[in-house]
Amino acid sequence: MIAVAQRPWCGCLDGMSDNGLFASCTLGGMARRGPGFAIILMLRYVLETCGTVGEAVTALCRIPVTQLHNVTLLDGTGEHAALFLGPRREPAVTHQRACTNRQERMSPAFGSALRQSVLMDALGDPSSMLTGLTALFFEPPLYSRKAAFTTAYTAVYRPAKKRVDHPWPGQRWSQTFQHFVPGAYTHDYGNLAR
Numbered sequence: 001m002i003a004v005a006q007r008p009w010c011g012c013l014d015g016m017s018d019n020g021l022f023a024s025c026t027l028g029g030m031a032r033r034g035p036g037f038a039i040i041l042m043l044r045y046v047l048e049t050c051g052t053v054g055e056a057v058t059a060l061c062r063i064p065v066t067q068l069h070n071v072t073l074l075d076g077t078g079e080h081a082a083l084f085l086g087p088r089r090e091p092a093v094t095h096q097r098a099c100t101n102r103q104e105r106m107s108p109a110f111g112s113a114l115r116q117s118v119l120m121d122a123l124g125d126p127s128s129m130l131t132g133l134t135a136l137f138f139e140p141p142l143y144s145r146k147a148a149f150t151t152a153y154t155a156v157y158r159p160a161k162k163r164v165d166h167p168w169p170g171q172r173w174s175q176t177f178q179h180f181v182p183g184a185y186t187h188d189y190g191n192l193a194r
Contacts, residue, residue, distance in 0.1 A: 002016050002177065003043075004155065011038060011041040013025060016162065017050075020075055021047060021056060021074075022074040023072070025069050026072075026100060027067075027068065028067065028086055029068060032086060034067075034088055039071070042071075052075050053079040056081075061083070064087065067086065068103060070103065071083045072098070076159040078160075082098070084103045111141065115142055118142060119142070130156070134154070137154045153168070162178070173185055
């Protein structure tokens with residue numbers, strides 16, 4: 001598994017298994033809590049035990065989650081799903097191609113609604129190429145330097161190629177299962193807009 005790990009429980013925010021299953025999470029927009037598991041542990045479990053989007057959907061729908069979260073899934077065949085999960089709600093499984101920090105009933109005035117709209121427009125444009133889509137993640141409203149809601153990192157997963165690229169302004173780090181090179185990168189977030 002190649003993943004962005006989250007301490008202290010060794011869970012992950014996003015990642016890809018060696019069979020090409022990709023999973024990532026975003027917050028669901030509200031601070032509702034209930035009994036269940038942390039999403040970072042659920043994603044690690046899914047990446048370690050599931051091989052397809054269908055298997056991952058089945059697992060995520062049966063495991064209770066402690067907070068509102070969204071999970072985006074993609075596998076090497078192109079199958080994809082976006083799930084809206086949370087305590088005291090039934091899981092919603094959609095075929096959305098992207099999701100932001102909001103669930104189905106979030107106010108359109110919420111900033112995540114604008115980001116969702118920009119993503120869906122870009123993905124719906126037949127002339128869009130991967131380089132152009134990636135560049136969008138370094139422009140507002142997808143990219144933010146605000147201290148309260150900063151963009152921590154961007155990841156471009158390619159399950160069919162079993163490759164991930166982590167681009168930052170002026171820097172790119174690529175990893176594959178075939179040529180994985182351990183290392184570290186530290187990004188300076190010192191000049192955040194207030």
